[in-house]
Each structure stands twice: as C-alpha cells, then as structure tokens.
Amino acid sequence: MHSEFVASRSADPKDSRDARESRHGTPHLDAVSLAIIEQLQEDGRRPYAAIGKAVGLSEAAVRQRVQKLLDQGVMQIVAVTDPLTVGFRRQAMVGVNVEGDVESVADALAGMDECEYVVMTAGSFDLMVEIVCEDDDHLLEVINKRIRAVPGVRSTESFVYLKLKKQTYMWGTR
Amino acid sequence: MHSEFVASRSADPKDSRDARESRHGTPHLDAVSLAIIEQLQEDGRRPYAAIGKAVGLSEAAVRQRVQKLLDQGVMQIVAVTDPLTVGFRRQAMVGVNVEGDVESVADALAGMDECEYVVMTAGSFDLMVEIVCEDDDHLLEVINKRIRAVPGVRSTESFVYLKLKKQTYMWGTR
DNA sequence: ACGGATGCTGCGAAATCCGCACGCTCCGCG
DNA sequence: CGCGGAGCGTGCGGATTTCGCAGCATCCGT
Numbered sequence: 001m002h003s004e005f006v007a008s009r010s011a012d013p014k015d016s017r018d019a020r021e022s023r024h025g026t027p028h029l030d031a032v033s034l035a036i037i038e039q040l041q042e043d044g045r046r047p048y049a050a051i052g053k054a055v056g057l058s059e060a061a062v063r064q065r066v067q068k069l070l071d072q073g074v075m076q077i078v079a080v081t082d083p084l085t086v087g088f089r090r091q092a093m094v095g096v097n098v099e100g101d102v103e104s105v106a107d108a109l110a111g112m113d114e115c116e117y118v119v120m121t122a123g124s125f126d127l128m129v130e131i132v133c134e135d136d137d138h139l140l141e142v143i144n145k146r147i148r149a150v151p152g153v154r155s156t157e158s159f160v161y162l163k164l165k166k167q168t169y170m171w172g173t174r
Numbered sequence: 175m176h177s178e179f180v181a182s183r184s185a186d187p188k189d190s191r192d193a194r195e196s197r198h199g200t201p202h203l204d205a206v207s208l209a210i211i212e213q214l215q216e217d218g219r220r221p222y223a224a225i226g227k228a229v230g231l232s233e234a235a236v237r238q239r240v241q242k243l244l245d246q247g248v249m250q251i252v253a254v255t256d257p258l259t260v261g262f263r264r265q266a267m268v269g270v271n272v273e274g275d276v277e278s279v280a281d282a283l284a285g286m287d288e289c290e291y292v293v294m295t296a297g298s299f300d301l302m303v304e305i306v307c308e309d310d311d312h313l314l315e316v317i318n319k320r321i322r323a324v325p326g327v328r329s330t331e332s333f334v335y336l337k338l339k340k341q342t343y344m345w346g347t348r
Numbered sequence: 349a350c351g352g353a354t355g356c357t358g359c360g361a362a363a364t365c366c367g368c369a370c371g372c373t374c375c376g377c378g
Numbered sequence: 379c380g381c382g383g384a385g386c387g388t389g390c391g392g393a394t395t396t397c398g399c400a401g402c403a404t405c406c407g408t
Contacts, residue, residue, distance in 0.1 A: 037253055045219060059396085
C-alpha cells in the first residue's frame with residue numbers, strides 16, 4: 001500500500017494549478033528539483049543540509065521540496081535489495097497476450113504479490129510482467145496456475161532469469 | 175558508479191567466514207536483518223531508533239546492521255522516480271538474440287547509459303534489456319544504431335511501453 | 349491595490365546520528 | 379582448560395540533523 005506510485009497521478013482535486021503541468025497532469029520539475037533527485041539517487045539518506053549546499057538552497061527549502069516530491073508521488077525513497085540475497089531464487093519476465101480488455105488483465109496481474117512489475121506494451125506481447133518467486137515450484141504455480149487463470153489471458157511466454165547484469169535507478173543523472 | 179550492485183558479490187577476500195554464506199557467496203540474512211530491510215522498504219529515511227523499536231534492537235545495533243548491508247551490497251537506499259516525470263518519455267523492453275558469447279554482449283549493453291536493466295534469460299531471447307529514452311528519435315537511435323551495432327547481436331525485438339501499471343520494491347515483505 | 353497562494357530563509361528546540369568504550373558469547377588453538 | 383580474537387549488542391555523551399514556525403518576498407487573479 002505504498003510504492004505503486006505509477007498511474008495514480010493527480011488524484012487530488014486541489015493540486016490544480018500547482019506547478020504548471022505538462023499535458024497529462026504530470027507535474028513539471030525545474031532544474032533544482034532534478035538536482036535534488038540526483039542527490040537522493042546517489043544516497044537516499046543524505047542530509048538536507050548537504051543537499052542544500054550542493055544545489056544552492058537552504059536546508060528548510062530542500063526539506064519542503066523533498067516532502068512535496070514524495071507527496072506528489074514523483075519519487076520514493078526506499079531500500080532496494082538484490083532478490084537473490086533475500087531468498088527469492090527464481091525470477092522471470094513473462095510476455096502475455098490478451099483477448100478483450102488489456103487494462104483489466106493488467107490490473108488483475110498487478111494485484112498479485114509475485115508480480116513486481118507490470119507494463120502494457122506495443123509489439124508481439126500486450127503485457128510484460130516481471131515475476132519474483134522463491135523457487136521453481138512457486139514460479140510454476142504463478143505462471144501456469146495463476147496468470148493463465150486470469151480471464152482474458154490468451155497465452156504467455158516465459159523468460160527465466162539466468163543472471164541479472166545491471167539494475168540502475170539513475171534516471172535524470174545523465 | 176554506484177547502484178550496479180548486482181553480480182559483484184564477494185569481491186573482497188576478507189569476507190571469508192563472514193556470516194555463513196549459502197552456496198554462491200551470497201551472505202546469509204537472518205530474520206532481524208530481513209525485518210530491518212522491510213522497514214526501510216516502506217520508508218528509506220526511517221530513523222534507526224524507530225526501526226530498532228520495530229525489530230527489537232537498539233538504535234546503534236540497527237545502525238551497524240544497516241551499514242553492513244549497505245557495504246555488502248545487499249541493499250541500497252535510493253530515490254526512485256517515475257521516468258515520465260523526470261523527462262524520459264519513451265521506454266521499451268528489448269529482447270535480444272546473440273551469437274557467440276552472451277555475457278560479453280550483456281556487458282556491452284550494460285555499459286550504455288540508456289540501458290537501465292540488463293538480464294540474461296532462458297527462452298526465445300538470450301537477453302532482455304530495458305531502455306529509457308527521452309523521445310522517439312532517441313529510442314530509435316539506441317535500438318537500431320547502438321544495440322544492433324554490438325558485435326554478437328543477431329537480432330532484436332522491441333516492446334515499446336504504453337503504460338506502466340505497477341512497480342514495486344517490496345521483496346521480502348510478503 | 350489588495351488578498352491569497354507559493355516558496356525561501358533563519359532560528360531555536362527536539363530528535364537523530366555517530367563514534368566509542370564496554371560487555372557478552374562463540375570458537376580456534378596452544 | 380584458559381587465553382585471545384572476532385562478531386555482535388548496549389549505553390552514553392556530543393555533534394549534527396530534523397522539524398515546526400514566524401517572517402518576508404514574489405507572483406498572480408480580481
């Protein structure tokens with residue numbers, strides 16, 4: 001009940017003329033906020049004063065900006081772990097083809113704990129879903145029993161992870 | 175130069191008899207460390223004292239454990255953003271087929287800034303790569319010019335993101 | 349010109365972080 | 379068996395950070 005911050009933007013009626021929104025209700029970010037985000041992408045626990053020094057703002061101003069970014073759902077500050085280390089030994093990307101309403105299938109899959117990532121795509125799959133499981137049995141059950149049981153799922157194709165080579169969270173740091 | 179903590183486990187010769195490792199040099203995590211990680215997955219800036227109260231440890235002990243988890247690369251505490259909000263409007267998952275050494279291709283792709291996620295897989299693709307770009311031109315260039323130019327890449331198939339429905343970092347919180 | 353909203357600053361109080369000394373337990377070893 | 383070191387936890391001050399708030403400047407819309 002947290003950290004599924006995507007696709008739930010601007011549900012609040014009073015963020016109306018907030019900071020001029022570009023098209024789809026996505027809040028506009030100025031260069032300073034971007035710089036703050038970069039700082040927190042390097043270290044999510046960096047003190048506000050240090051960030052302020054780096055971006056040229058007072059401690060209090062940084063604090064208020066960060067709080068707003070958090071409230072708006074623009075960013076989250078979280079611990080990210082290596083799944084293998086915390087006991088999830090099988091992961092897979094699953095491509096899904098759907099008949100009927102794609103979005104309702106996506107919602108159903110998003111409701112499953114084992115689905116860590118759900119995205120609607122253009123191409124030979126309608127949906128791509130990342131699955132995190134404890135072992136092979138678990139993975140098998142999720143793919144063959146649970147995902148295929150969702151109404152509207154026509155077919156699936158699985159790509160079991162052999163080795164994770166890179167995982168970054170440095171958008172905006174380019 | 176940070177946060178690519180995967181596949182670089184136990185490079186240190188002196189973490190020998192650390193906390194008994196299970197098979198591949200992956201450090202073992204006890205229930206308390208798991209609980210600490212859960213706390214930080216909910217809020218990466220939660221005070222050590224509050225975590226200590228939740229898991230039954232002193233503030234100092236939590237602090238030392240967190241520091242160790244960070245040092246070992248078991249977890250990172252970072253800001254995670256919605257790519258759309260920070261100005262990256264095109265994303266895609268790209269399946270890659272390789273001839274020759276898969277890992278060297280994976281390394282080459284991992285070296286590209288636009289590749290946010292690189293994983294070796296079993297299935298009809300050898301590699302799956304997530305790409306984050308600013309616009310269509312950028313995406314086109316990355317896929318058709320850069321990725322296909324990597325020696326060993328036989329073919330690619332792209333899945334352009336239409337809508338991100340779920341993105342979680344709650345492993346271990348089940 | 350006037351409210352009202354927004355955003356930044358400065359400041360004191362409270363809470364947190366940090367280093368360090370100390371104690372405990374668990375081995376390995378002479 | 380006793381010693382010593384490593385690993386891990388606690389408690390404790392002092393430095394640092396967080397937090398709430400008042401004050402001020404700017405930018406609108408009316």
